[in-house]
Amino acid sequence: MSYLARNYNRKKISFKYGKGSYLYSTDKIKYLDFVQGIAVNSLGHSHPKLIETIKKQSKKLWHVSNAFQIPEGEQLAKKLCTKTFADYVIFQNSGAEATEAAVKIARRYFYSIGKPNKNRILCIKNSFHGRTLAAIFASGSKKMTEGFGPKISGFDHFKFGNHISLKKKINKNTAAIMVETIMGEGGIKVIPDWCLKELRKLCNKKKILLILDEVQCGVGRSGDFFAFEKSRVKPDIVPIAKGIGGGFPIGAVLMNKKVASGMTAGSHGSTFGGNPLAMSVGNTVMDIVSRKKFLKNVKNVSKYFLESLNNLKRKYPNIIKEIRGKGLLIGIQLYKDPTNFIKKLMDYKLLTIRAAENVIRILPPLNVKKKEIDIALKIISKSCEDLK
Numbered sequence: 001m002s003y004l005a006r007n008y009n010r011k012k013i014s015f016k017y018g019k020g021s022y023l024y025s026t027d028k029i030k031y032l033d034f035v036q037g038i039a040v041n042s043l044g045h046s047h048p049k050l051i052e053t054i055k056k057q058s059k060k061l062w063h064v065s066n067a068f069q070i071p072e073g074e075q076l077a078k079k080l081c082t083k084t085f086a087d088y089v090i091f092q093n094s095g096a097e098a099t100e101a102a103v104k105i106a107r108r109y110f111y112s113i114g115k116p117n118k119n120r121i122l123c124i125k126n127s128f129h130g131r132t133l134a135a136i137f138a139s140g141s142k143k144m145t146e147g148f149g150p151k152i153s154g155f156d157h158f159k160f161g162n163h164i165s166l167k168k169k170i171n172k173n174t175a176a177i178m179v180e181t182i183m184g185e186g187g188i189k190v191i192p193d194w195c196l197k198e199l200r201k202l203c204n205k206k207k208i209l210l211i212l213d214e215v216q217c218g219v220g221r222s223g224d225f226f227a228f229e230k231s232r233v234k235p236d237i238v239p240i241a242k243g244i245g246g247g248f249p250i251g252a253v254l255m256n257k258k259v260a261s262g263m264t265a266g267s268h269g270s271t272f273g274g275n276p277l278a279m280s281v282g283n284t285v286m287d288i289v290s291r292k293k294f295l296k297n298v299k300n301v302s303k304y305f306l307e308s309l310n311n312l313k314r315k316y317p318n319i320i321k322e323i324r325g326k327g328l329l330i331g332i333q334l335y336k337d338p339t340n341f342i343k344k345l346m347d348y349k350l351l352t353i354r355a356a357e358n359v360i361r362i363l364p365p366l367n368v369k370k371k372e373i374d375i376a377l378k379i380i381s382k383s384c385e386d387l388k
């Protein structure tokens with residue numbers, strides 16, 4: 001008998017500990033973990049530097065109110081801003097909080113310049129921005145919003161890739177376009193760089209803001225620190241979360257100076273957001289991800305992984321429809337529902353997770369080793385052979 005509510009369909013497996021790319025179950029089976037808490041454990045399980053940081057900081061200070069200075073948060077904000085487009089940061093505790101704060105910042109900016117009616121946010125239909133009330137209505141997904149009315153208004157939607165609809169849906173009340181640079185839950189759909197550039201141009205022309213949700217694809221997951229980096233586009237607001245805490249819950253919104261001007265004292269807050277314990281961990285993750293060789297390794301192993309998966313696709317053209325993704329945010333799209341395939345992978349001790357559009361999502365830690373990818377490739381190949 002479980003006293004946990006039934007809002008998850010959990011697999012009947014639990015884990016005792018983890019190390020790097022591996023998880024060890026309570027029944028003593030070793031799994032290659034290519035879920036990593038859904039792109040959260042960016043440095044794998046039990047990273048020694050993160051353990052050291054937590055140990056040290058936990059003996060000093062866990063939490064103080066944001067009514068006081070928090071030097072650890074100052075440090076992390078500085079690291080994020082010097083590395084990116086951003087001028088300012090607000091810390092939160094989760095992705096949904098970060099995306100909602102992004103919406104608040106966009107609205108507040110137009111309010112502060114005397115245009116309070118510019119408050120609507122244009123999003124992709126069936127995208128994912130989190131599970132809080134506003135975030136589910138931002139996603140525009142029937143499944144996620146069902147039974148949770150009344151509808152939170154203020155969000156409009158266009159279909160992924162439908163540029164005519166996108167342009168049509170912008171009106172005088174639109175404040176911002178908010179999209180995931182790479183749709184994660186939606187099936188690992190990458191917005192190409194040329195498209196990001198056009199999005200930026202469109203926003204400039206219409207004098208609206210561009211919010212790029214990098215909660216899943218940010219912090220090195222794509223092979224660059226941000227997935228939009230190669231396009232050289234500068235967004236106005238970027239929510240991040242999953243990878244930045246390496247397993248510790250942290251959310252953050254990065255923003256430019258212009259929009260930050262609306263966020264005056266008292267306009268937004270969070271009790272837990274930006275606490276010294278979380279910030280210390282975030283600092284350590286940033287230091288490691290910012291090492292020169294770190295993202296180079298992500299790019300190298302990603303190239304190898306994607307090429308090898310495309311070879312498998314050619315070998316099993318009736319099973320694999322498409323290999324999607326960028327960096328270590330990878331999707332194998334099948335022709336059929338992937339439930340059996342995911343189960344088969346798990347029987348062979350490889351953990352993966354599904355996404356929409358019959359996609360198996362593969363999220364290794366960013367410091368994954370090539371030989372671990374080889375093990376995964378063997379398992380995926382064997383599963384194709386078994387299920388063909």
Ligand SMILES: *Cc1c(COP(=O)(O)O)cnc(C)c1O
Pocket residue numbers: 093094095096097099128129130131180184185213214215216217241242
């Ligand atoms: C996971 C995710 C969120 C929500 O993050 P939570 O921490 O679960 O609230 C928001 N946006 C994107 C793109 C995500 O992948």
